[in-house]
Amino acid sequence: MPNRVAIVGIGQTRHRSTRRDVTLPEMINEAVREALADADLTIRDIEAVFTSSMETFEGIYLPDHGAAAEIGAFMKPGFKVCTGGTSGASVVVEGFCMVAAGLYDTALVIGFEKQDCGETTAAITAATTPVWGKGAVTGAIGEFAKQALSYMETSGAKEEHAARVRLKADRGACRNEYAHLKLGLQTIEEVLKSDYLVWPLRFLDFCPQSSGACALVFATENRARKIHRKPVWIADVEVVHQEPFRAGTFGDPTGKEAYSQHVACERLYKRNGITHPRRDIDMAEVYEPSNWEEMSLYEHLHFCGKNEGWKLVEKGITEMDGEFPVNPSGGVIATNPIGATPTIRVAEAALQIRGDAGEHQVAKDVKSALATALGGPNWTVLTLLKRTL
């Protein structure tokens, strides 16, 4: 019988675009210490350490080795997971499997990225295979630009809706001490005045490059309750990838593609008896690299019907005080240290369940939450968290 696994410690760094004051290992250590303090444990209580990052961003080969001491892995088991943008959630999944398997009673799961070390867009462009499509990709931004164009043209969404999503994210970020971009945006006009980056995405429509880390302490059932008053249970996980090169990675003009988000949700929701996500789950932390993508995700994640994502925005349903809050933390558009971002989604969702999100705690009581990750050529990882199983 596999073990039940709970999150009993949460830590993050205060994400910034550059952290010149620390080396990569020192930065990760900040998050580790915070997570251990939150769990009221020492590193001796941790049995294994699992990490994730995209090493081409820092230009460091085997970064988990270089940071072995600072991640607490000295003389402990563990390994590094790397699956692109979803790495931070893939490590949550693998950590979950290792603990559920009965191999460890406690584990540290860490996502990190210090994007000030290298050239992010260059590294992302290097994700195209060098023997195919060389030069015909403009980093991740280009893909999301095409997605935005598709969404604008097919769904009826206007730029004002995208701007409203950006304002929601900024309001959340300004109340989140860990968030990176806190801009104090007040009006739709401010968003629409920002320059175009890759048409039709504006600067403010897309996520930043951040440096930061996020650490979670996992424990099995018999340990969890002794460690923390409010363990947050990992009820289920689902990983769905897609073959690369499918037409329009993030915005499919053919209408033929089955999006990984859609498939992942079907499976996860079915296993957990979720038939009306906005009713059966209390909130979500989704991985939205752009505000346009957030509206698409509402649809792909079955929060609403096709072409209706922008309607949820219009009605304020996904606001912090709304019926189904999405990304009260500010989301990815405010904070994006890529290797850590999916882990941050899980951490933020867990904080909401605990009621520990401080100023960005949502108004309603959160008993269950969905954390999503997006990466690679539209890969998806879903994590379903609950207060009680």
Next chain:
Amino acid sequence: MRQSAKKTEKQQEYISIRFDAPRKYRWSTGKWIGRTYLEAKENKKIVANRCPQCREVLWPPMQVCGRCKVEAGEDWVELAQTGTVMQYTYLVYPLWDPHYGEKFANPYPNAMILLDDGVYIRHFLEETDPKKLKAGMRVRAVWREDAERGEGTADIKYFRTIEE
């Protein structure tokens, strides 16, 4: 490799180390993509293989059809060289590209083009005036000169608007 100290008046000095990490690779196109490279170089043709099960053309050509999860074999088909632009985007400011090793603002818009036989290809457009770009415009492949070819899909320089 240089050391540079950042001096700001009231803040602590942080020393950064700069390291240019050149990496050299020699990648194999393998058998399937290799065939596409060959046909492009020698014959200015766009070829791909067709999955025996779903009958879709696999672009890029692939030994295994990802969707059907079966071996796709070598049923090679020649693709049309004209198509319709479905989506496009363009760079406004220069981005780093590791394949070129420097920042460049690619002047050519990047587009999803639906070739006339139903295959999607992602490639550049010749038209750089944003006012003249629109979804639905018809385009045709323009090949590089003989001596310049040998880089697979990059052998197509861009797609030119077909004046109709």
Next chain:
Amino acid sequence: MPERVAICAVAQTRYSPDRGDVSEGELAYEAIRQVLEETGLKLSEIESAVTCSQDFWDGRTISNMNIQPFVGAHLGHEDKVAEDGLSAVYCGMAHVLSGHHEIVLVVAHMKESQAEKSLIENCAFDPIFMRQLGLDFLGAAALQARRYMHQYGITAEQCARVVVKNRGNARHNPFAQEPLELTVEDVLASRMLAPPIRQLDTKPVSDGACALILAPKKRAAKLTRKPVWMLGASNCYEAHYLGDRDLAECRALTQAAKKAYRMAGIRHPFRDIDVAEISEEFSYQELLWLEGLGFCERGQGGSLIDSGKTCLGGKLPVNPSGGVLAGNPNQVAGMARVAEAVLQLRGEAGDRQVEGARVALAHGVTGICGQHQAVMILGKD
């Protein structure tokens, strides 16, 4: 262990100095196709895949994108472990033990021929203090070899005996890249690379892939008549900075081995294990790792090779396959050790078969001077 996990099939490509004829995906598929055929599974029946490759080596961010279609990951589950192949097998084991998936494909691929080893390995060294020393794994290994030999009186001849044994064993392994019939003198006469490591003390550049299928006991019977059981496994990190470790020691390996042995019920490694496959990129490493695994006392690695007990036909044959020295890509090495262990336990190892083998040990190493060590115990029963 609560549930038993079986390895139902293994496959390796023939390791080669240059597989410029195939892409990474096609290379991996050569091994994947074989395990599918052997188990009768269709690619669509794979429930999850654990892959093993490195962005730096494939020259591509998100290197597992290269192989998605080949592991059936379209609309499926695939995760990449960025350590040596043995840790990927360990991760696959957890997929099954956790009940999350049942039929798991584990595959490692690497083409050392397509990149510059020294440049990549140099990037593993801490960028502030160590990188500018210009070290790569060979340079660091030379430091370790010197230290180990000085501390325990290990001789160059003893290291050379490892090479003679392993390259010789490789002659009976159809997957081996470069079997060689050598004498100790041949090894000692080969070109010096970084003292004390000579050309023949290390492995050739290698390309290849290895694949396994894992399943829980209740599904294994349909997939194979000869399941091999995973009895125990663990891994362990050492300190990163070379000065923070005594390079003559291998406490991370001892720690990993201790946990793996406890899980598997191994009390006396030398007695309880019938065959061992160790990852030895450099000849001295076989001696050092054998000490760390508890097959002999500390400092006795040289005596152990001299005794002949680790030769084919000896009490505990080590690396009947030829090991890494005969040519394995680093990323695949640990998984190749598992593959060979499985073949031994099934009695399918041909002329290099260790008679009556019932329990085998597989070992994998990642990073500088074996900073990350992994051990797995496999059994026939």
